[in-house]
Amino acid sequence: MVGAKLTGRWRIASVESPTFVRFQLGAQLKRAREKAGVTTEQAAALIEVSPSTLRRIEQGRVGLKGPALNALLDRYGVADAELRETLRSMAQAGKQRGWWAKYGDLPNSYRQYIGLESAASAIENFETLVVPGLLQTVDYARAIISADASQPTPQATDERVTVRMERQKLLTEEKLRLVAVIDEAVLRRQIGGPEVMREQLSALLDAQKRWNVSIQVIPFREGAYASMVSSFHILSFDEGPGVVYIEGLTGDLYAEGEDVDRCTRVFSSLRAAALSPTASTAMIKRIRDEGTP
Structure with a gap:
């Protein structure tokens, strides 16, 4: 059938x-x-x-x-x-209509991702350059969004920041489990300046204390590793098959089936290459306290 x-x-x-x-x-x-x-x-x-x-x-x-x-x-x-x-x-x-429908300036591709994210029970997220959106502070998110040439007005930027903070309720209300693997470059890139980064790194340390959040860092010394040039999200649902989401400059890609299986295997290899959550916490704290890139 x-x-x-x-x-x-x-x-x-x-x-x-x-x-x-x-x-x-x-x-x-x-x-x-x-x-x-x-x-x-x-x-x-x-x-x-x-x-x-x-x-x-x-x-x-x-x-x-x-x-x-x-x-x-x-x-x-x-x-x-x-x-x-x-x-x-x-x-x-x-x-x-989802809660995000009231924000009129959101791109359709972003609306679709928010809708899928809000239904997910777990997300595995690999990022090479920026802190995962669900873990960003207000000032860090504003710095990222302001640098995006597709955000034409301060109002649009404010709207995107508000939406990003609203999305984070999935974690604070414990509706979602997040497993994040990030490159060490994410911790050292001075987005928004030293104070913004210090606050952001402190926020990562706080998030790591949650039962439904796990953060692992792949250190520079690891050298080359799988998918190091491509960030992606694997969304899992209580009902229905999982989905892989890859954000691109010219369009977003959603994949199912064998692609989900392949990305799941890659994510497992990334976790194996990364520091443990405990060692990752120690690295985040050390970089925060150093206060230098």
Whole structure:
């Protein structure tokens, strides 16, 4: 049966993250289309949208109305009544608005990531240059965001900082477990100046005390290691398959399936190359107390 991983037991409580619901619905529709041997162009023509719009539907970036969904399911040969009802419920839930919807200047790609993040039960995050967003202080985040040429106004910068701090409630409210592996360069790059960095390093030390946060540092002496030129996030969910997220200058990439397995193996090798959490804490404290790059 197409989409056998989804059944009527899907908890519509997941509507807390409509983005996650749309993402899972899109993934199911893509698998169903491919199993049925229907091309993107044929499916798009059936519901009278462009092929690019259909791809956005399958990526979970836009929603889908009931009649169009029914037409696709009919064309794909999805006859199971329970599955069809589940997918219709998901399409309806995907129309809801997340807390981030009130921030009008956020890029659509960022909105999608926030939606997936808010539904995740755990995130494994590797960063080569900057502190993970969920661990950034206000001043550090402002320095990072202000340096981004795509932020045209002070209002947009303020909005992005506010959103970043709001996202951190996932950790403080213990709704999420974060395992972060960072390069030593993250600790030594003077973003925002010495005082901002000292505050940021102190914040990392405080975060390390949380049961749901683990930080490991790969020291310079480690030399070359896997994925040292590419940061990534692995998002795990209580329901549904995991997702890999890679942020890029010209666009964001989401991957599933074998790519998640491959990145999980890479992340395990990164943790093995890194200092233990205890030794990492000692390094962070030493660099903070030195106060020099």
